Amino acid sequence: MSATDTLKQGIAALGLDLPADAAERLLAFGHLLIKWNKVYNLTAIRNEAQVVTHHLLDSLSVLPHLAGVNRLVDVGSGGGLPGVVLAICRPELQVDSVETVQKKATFQNQARIELKLDNFRAHHARIENWQPPYAPELPVDGIISRAFADLADFVNLTAHLAGPETRLLAMKGVYPADEIARIPAGFVLERSVELQVPGLDAERHLITVKRT
Numbered sequence: 001m002s003a004t005d006t007l008k009q010g011i012a013a014l015g016l017d018l019p020a021d022a023a024e025r026l027l028a029f030g031h032l033l034i035k036w037n038k039v040y041n042l043t044a045i046r047n048e049a050q051v052v053t054h055h056l057l058d059s060l061s062v063l064p065h066l067a068g069v070n071r072l073v074d075v076g077s078g079g080g081l082p083g084v085v086l087a088i089c090r091p092e093l094q095v096d097s098v099e100t101v102q103k104k105a106t107f108q109n110q111a112r113i114e115l116k117l118d119n120f121r122a123h124h125a126r127i128e129n130w131q132p133p134y135a136p137e138l139p140v141d142g143i144i145s146r147a148f149a150d151l152a153d154f155v156n157l158t159a160h161l162a163g164p165e166t167r168l169l170a171m172k173g174v175y176p177a178d179e180i181a182r183i184p185a186g187f188v189l190e191r192s193v194e195l196q197v198p199g200l201d202a203e204r205h206l207i208t209v210k211r212t
Contacts, residue, residue: 003027003048010057010198016064018089025088025115026056032111033079040103042079053199059085061195062144062171062206066090069142073098073161075127076148080108082171083144087120097122098130128157139163146171151179155187155209162187168209171195175205188212 001009007023030051037043045054059082066072066086074083074097083097099105099122108122123130132140143158143166151170162168167190172179180189187209195204 003030003052006049006052006199007056010052011060013198014057014060014064014196016060016089019091022089026085027052029080029084029088029111029115030056032107032114036107036110037079040107042104042107053197055079055081056085058082058171058197058200058204059146060089061197061204062086062169063089065169065193065206065208066093066142069167070094071132071138071140072096072142072144073127073132073140073158075143075145075154075158076100077108077146078104080111080122082146083122084108084111084115084117084120086144087117088115091119093119095120096132098125098127099123100126128160130161132161140166142167142169144169144171147173150182151176151207151209152182152184155184159184159186162211164211166210170207170209172205172207174203176207180207183209186212 045051071094077083077097083095087095097108102124105122105124112120140161145154148154154170190208190210193206195206197204
């Protein structure tokens with residue numbers, strides 16, 4: 001099966017209603033990721049089919065759980081996952097990606113230019129020192145991470161951005177019971193959702209944390 005067919009079937013299996021050009025742009029992003037990976041070491045995955053399942057569809061699996069999120073901060077996304085994917089599929093969503101590695105932030109900004117993503121910005125910074133440079137008075141609705149850090153570290157490093165209505169969304173593999181038990185004081189687990197990623201035979205969970 002071609003990468004195009006795998007992606008389209010995966011989108012259908014997830015029940016997503018995406019913009020007409022979303023699949024084409026997602027594949028274009030996948031090609032950019034593979035191209036730049038040769039120099040920048042953005043991901044251990046170098047196969048196009050695996051990029052579709054392990055990166056694109058894995059990122060898309062959280063899309064149904066972003067209801068009410070208009071401003072999203074993506075922390076430590078490396079090659080732009082899930083931030084670039086979510087920005088492609090939700091044009092009305094403003095995504096700010098905060099990445100400590102300069103070359104990875106550079107790649108993300110190149111992807112923004114080539115894919116004409118007006119709703120995406122990449123920032124080279126440490127998340128604990130970062131503040132939204134645009135309209136900082138507006139609330140950050142969601143802060144997301146994918147394989148970024150221990151849940152407690154994720155919460156502690158982003159707490160300065162989290163208002164009373166902000167949701168912290170941690171993409172995890174196996175259900176992280178030990179990490180959940182160590183959620184810092186002042187925050188609480190709101191819910192855990194088991195994600196089903198088409199074509200990926202591995203456990204995935206989305207852990208949502210909020211202020212108490």
